[in-house]
Amino acid sequence: MHETLLTYISEHSSTPLTAAEVEVIKEVFVPKKLKKRQFFLQEGEVCKYAAFIVKGAMRQYRVDDKGVEHILRLSIENWWVSDRESYIMLTPSRYNIDAWEDCELLTLTRADFLGSLSAIPAINEMTKKMDDNFAIATQRRVSSISLSAEERYAELVQTYPEFLQRFPQHLIASYLGISRETLSRLRSHAAKK
Amino acid sequence: MHETLLTYISEHSSTPLTAAEVEVIKEVFVPKKLKKRQFFLQEGEVCKYAAFIVKGAMRQYRVDDKGVEHILRLSIENWWVSDRESYIMLTPSRYNIDAWEDCELLTLTRADFLGSLSAIPAINEMTKKMDDNFAIATQRRVSSISLSAEERYAELVQTYPEFLQRFPQHLIASYLGISRETLSRLRSHAAKK
DNA sequence: GCAAAACGATGATAAATGTCACAAAATAGT
DNA sequence: ACTATTTTGTGACATTTATCATCGTTTTGC
Numbered sequence: 001m002h003e004t005l006l007t008y009i010s011e012h013s014s015t016p017l018t019a020a021e022v023e024v025i026k027e028v029f030v031p032k033k034l035k036k037r038q039f040f041l042q043e044g045e046v047c048k049y050a051a052f053i054v055k056g057a058m059r060q061y062r063v064d065d066k067g068v069e070h071i072l073r074l075s076i077e078n079w080w081v082s083d084r085e086s087y088i089m090l091t092p093s094r095y096n097i098d099a100w101e102d103c104e105l106l107t108l109t110r111a112d113f114l115g116s117l118s119a120i121p122a123i124n125e126m127t128k129k130m131d132d133n134f135a136i137a138t139q140r141r142v143s144s145i146s147l148s149a150e151e152r153y154a155e156l157v158q159t160y161p162e163f164l165q166r167f168p169q170h171l172i173a174s175y176l177g178i179s180r181e182t183l184s185r186l187r188s189h190a191a192k193k
Numbered sequence: 194m195h196e197t198l199l200t201y202i203s204e205h206s207s208t209p210l211t212a213a214e215v216e217v218i219k220e221v222f223v224p225k226k227l228k229k230r231q232f233f234l235q236e237g238e239v240c241k242y243a244a245f246i247v248k249g250a251m252r253q254y255r256v257d258d259k260g261v262e263h264i265l266r267l268s269i270e271n272w273w274v275s276d277r278e279s280y281i282m283l284t285p286s287r288y289n290i291d292a293w294e295d296c297e298l299l300t301l302t303r304a305d306f307l308g309s310l311s312a313i314p315a316i317n318e319m320t321k322k323m324d325d326n327f328a329i330a331t332q333r334r335v336s337s338i339s340l341s342a343e344e345r346y347a348e349l350v351q352t353y354p355e356f357l358q359r360f361p362q363h364l365i366a367s368y369l370g371i372s373r374e375t376l377s378r379l380r381s382h383a384a385k386k
Numbered sequence: 387g388c389a390a391a392a393c394g395a396t397g398a399t400a401a402a403t404g405t406c407a408c409a410a411a412a413t414a415g416t
Numbered sequence: 417a418c419t420a421t422t423t424t425g426t427g428a429c430a431t432t433t434a435t436c437a438t439c440g441t442t443t444t445g446c
Contacts, residue, residue, distance in 0.1 A: 062336060070339035072332070085329045094336075131324040136278045138331040139265070143255060143287075145338060145370040146263035149433070168393065177338040179434055184395055342403070361423060372404050377425055 002026050004054050005106050008078055013125040021120050028112040034099040041083060041097040046090055049107040050082035056103030057166050060095050061174070071174040074100075074160075074167055080130070100167065149178045150186055195219050197247050198299050201271055206318040214313050221305040227292035234276060234290040239283050242300040243275035249296030250359050253288050254367070264367040267293075267353075267360055273323070293360065342371045343379055 006022065017025070029052070034040060040058065041047050058081050060073040072095060075081050086093035087110055108117075117123045140159075144152050153176060156163065163172060173183035199215065210218070222245070227233060233251065234240050251274050253266040265288060268274050279286035280303055301310075310316045333352075337345050346369060349356065356365060366376035 062339070064339075070336075072336055083332075084325070085332060088325050088329070128324075131328070132277070132281050134328060135324070135331070136281070138328075138335060139278060141335055142331060143263075143265055146255070146257075146367075170393070174339075180394080181396080181435080182433055185433095188395075363423070373424080374405080374426080375403055378403095381425075 001031050001054065001104070002029060002106065004078070005029060005052050008052070009122055009126055012129050013122040015121045015125060017120070017122050021122070024116050024120070025123075028116050029106040029108055032105045032107050034103040034105065036099055036102050039096060039098045040081065040105070041086075041093055041095065043094060043096050044092050045086075047083040047086035047093050047097075049109060050080060050087055050113070051105040051107045053077050053079050053081060054104040054106060056099060056105075057101040058097060058103060059100050059167075059171065060097045062095055069174060070177075071171055074163055074171065074175055076162060076166055100171075149176065149182055150190075152176045152178070153183065153186055194224050194247065194297070195222060195299065197271070198222060198245050201245070202315055202319055205322050206315040208314045208318060210313070210315050214315070217309050217313065218316075221309050222299040222301055225298045225300050227296040227298065229292055229295050232289060232291045233274065233298070234279075234286055234288065236287060236289050237285050238279075240276040240279035240286050240290075242302060243273060243277075243280055243306070244298040244300045246270055246272050246274065247297040247299060249292060249298075250294040251290060251296060252293050252360075252364065253290045255288050262367060263370075264364055267356055267364065267368055269355060269359055293364075342369065342375055343383070345369050345371070346376065346379055 002025065006017070006025070009017065009025075032049075032051070034056070040049075040051065043063065053075060055077055057074070057076045059071055059075070060081065060083065061069045061071045063069055073081075081097055083093040083095050083097065085091065086095075090110075140155075144155055147155065153172075156172070156176060163175075167175075169183055169187075170180040173180040176183065195218065199210070199218070202210065202218075225242075225244070227249070233242075233244065236256065246268060248270055250267070250269045252264055252268070253274065253276065254262045254264045256262055266274075274290055276286040276288050276290065278284065279288075283303075333348075337348055340348065346365075349365065349369060356368075360368075362376055362380075363373040366373040369376065371379075
């Protein structure tokens with residue numbers, strides 16, 4: 001179960017892990033399974049765990065005053081999930097995170113991250129790289145605010161084609177910040193060309 | 194000139210700087226002045242420097258096919274600027290960064306950051322904290338995609354009230370991803386209440 | 387295998403926002 | 417001080433996108 005994670009770490013760092021470090025990692029990353037629709041985090045809770053997705057698909061979303069869900073992030077295998085704000089600042093989260101497909105996760109508390117993992121060079125290197133990637137990805141997403149619905153969709157198709165296979169259209173629409181009807185029409189128009 | 198930066202570093206780390214470290218910092222952070230409208234980075238260039246803004250205000254923006262500017266980020270004193278994607282990946286930037294007011298900057302190359310600074314604990318701690326803050330701030334901005342123009346503006350007023358003093362409305366509008374006319378009408382309606 | 391739920395498409399209409407045009411007000415440069 | 421430029425406000429209208437309603441299709445749970 002931890003093999004996928006170890007591979008991921010080695011692919012995201014230049015320093016190899018020692019046998020002792022591998023042991024620490026196997027201890028602090030606790031496996032957890034979620035059935036479809038089960039919550040990983042609910043609004044109002046403090047996000048106690050960050051998780052590496054070994055298998056499955058998840059979504060992070062906000063529910064507005066009218067009860068409408070707004071998808072903030074969609075995540076699949078080999079991605080990490082958490083509400084970083086809540087996880088780091090220990091504040092109640094404004095978001096829900098749940099399983100869209102049955103999931104296998106490896107969960108990590110903030111205390112274990114700061115305590116046992118921060119001494120491992122490979123982990124630090126990986127973390128930096130992930131922060132860089134995250135910053136780059138979100139900068140692009142912010143940049144897409146100025147695009148039309150059609151352009152935003154086209155960009156998503158380019159950037160995350162896997163999403164189209166894994167998530168239904170109304171989730172994709174919500175992720176893009178448009179209505180499901182608009183996305184549906186967009187696609188049928190695009191198909192005509 | 195470097196005093197502001199040293200204060201900033203000490204406020205963002207628990208480890209104090211040694212005298213030797215202060216010397217290193219003074220060497221690798223090169224002062225640079227920009228007059229209003231001067232470029233710090235132009236589209237197509239690789240972003241060679243990250244900069245700490247000692248004084249002044251800057252903007253990062255994209256120019257679309259119709260020549261319209263779309264503001265990605267506005268920054269003032271004690272903020273950092275760079276196109277992180279270009280700075281780290283050494284790819285040509287899609288953005289422009291220029292001075293909105295006359296600026297005093299302290300600039301840092303990626304090589305100096307990786308070489309001379311990565312050995313300084315206070316810098317590493319600061320960098321991590323900045324990455325966390327950046328992730329939190331952009332998550333909020335991404336979350337605002339699902340809000341109306343009015344709600345997005347209200348959030349900006351809450352989060353960055355200084356911006357209203359420092360930048361004209363059409364830049365704020367562009368930052369929010371709405372037209373300047375819409376923002377103007379929004380404000381006059383809100384004022385009536 | 388069947389009922390229920392979820393999903394996607396589409397028309398009619400409404401609401402939000404953009405575009406264009408122009409004028410007034412504020413600001414900067416000399 | 418005064419002219420040029422930038423910035424802001426507002427009306428008329430166009431366009432994009434949302435909302436509501438409905439229906440056929442697909443998927444899911446038992």
